[in-house]
Amino acid sequence: QVQLVESGGGLVQAGGSLRVSCAASGFTFSSRAMAWFRRAPGKEREFVAAIKWSGISTRYADSVKGRFTISTEHAKNTMYLQMNSLKPEDTAVYYCAASSGTVVSAQADDYNAWGQGTQVTVSS
Numbered sequence: 001q002v003q004l005v006e007s008g009g010g011l012v013q014a015g016g017s018l019r020v021s022c023a024a025s026g027f028t029f030s031s032r033a034m035a036w037f038r039r040a041p042g043k044e045r046e047f048v049a050a051i052k053w054s055g056i057s058t059r060y061a062d063s064v065k066g067r068f069t070i071s072t073e074h075a076k077n078t079m080y081l082q083m084n085s086l087k088p089e090d091t092a093v094y095y096c097a098a099s100s101g102t103v104v105s106a107q108a109d110d111y112n113a114w115g116q117g118t119q120v121t122v123s124s
Contacts, residue, residue: 001026002024002025002026002027002098002113003024003025003026003113004022004023004024004096004097004098004113004114004115005022005023005115005116006020006021006022006094006095006096006115006116006117006118007020007021007023007118008020008021008118009093009094009118009119009120009121010119010120010121011121011122011123012086012120012121012122012123013086013122013123014086014087014088014122014123014124015085015086016086016122017082017083017084017085017086018083018086018120019080019081019082019083020036020080020081020083020094020118020120021078021079021080022034022036022078022079022080022081022096022115023076023077023078024077024078024079024096024098025077027098027113031052031053031054031102032052032053032098032099032100032101032102033050033051033052033053033098033099033101033102033103033104033105033110033111034050034051034053034072034079034096034097034098034099034111035047035048035049035050035051035096035097035098035099035104035105035106035111036048036049036050036070036079036081036094036095036096036097037094037095037097037108038090038092038093038094038095038120039092039093039095039117040089040091040092041091041092043092045095045108046061047061047106047107047108048060048061048064048068048081048094049061049064049068049070049081050070050104050105050106051070051071051072051079051104052102052104053072053074054072055071055072057104058070058104059104059105059106061106063089064083064090067083067084067085067086068081068082068083068084069081069082069084070082079096081094083120086120086122087122088122088123088124089122090120090122091120091121091122092119092120093117093118093119093120094117094118094119094120095114095115095116095117096114096115097111097113097114097115098111098112098113098114099111099112100112
């Protein structure tokens with residue numbers, strides 16, 4: 001059974017940094033694509049970043065490009081999202097997602113396993 005568990009969210013001041021993690025289990029990682037999405041209060045879920053498990057291919061939303069870095073650590077079966085220069089508009093629940101395919105997609109429908117989410121709050 002595929003299981004994704006996020007951790008590392010919290011409260012941080014604008015301009016600060018935070019790293020959220022996604023521990024994955026129950027599936028073969030190989031070249032599977034994984035991603036981070038977020039949902040802010042009153043807004044639609046939006047794509048943040050995606051990566052092929054091998055780490056070879058990554059993709060970012062324009063709003064986080066240059067500030068966020070997605071990565072994987074194979075030995076720990078964990079995906080990370082390093083968030084720097086955080087802004088109040090980055091406040092959201094962050095979800096990790098796994099695809100059964102290899103395409104590094106920005107579409108939520110391409111991912112079929114989701115974590116429970118972790119709250120990130122950026123104060124101004």
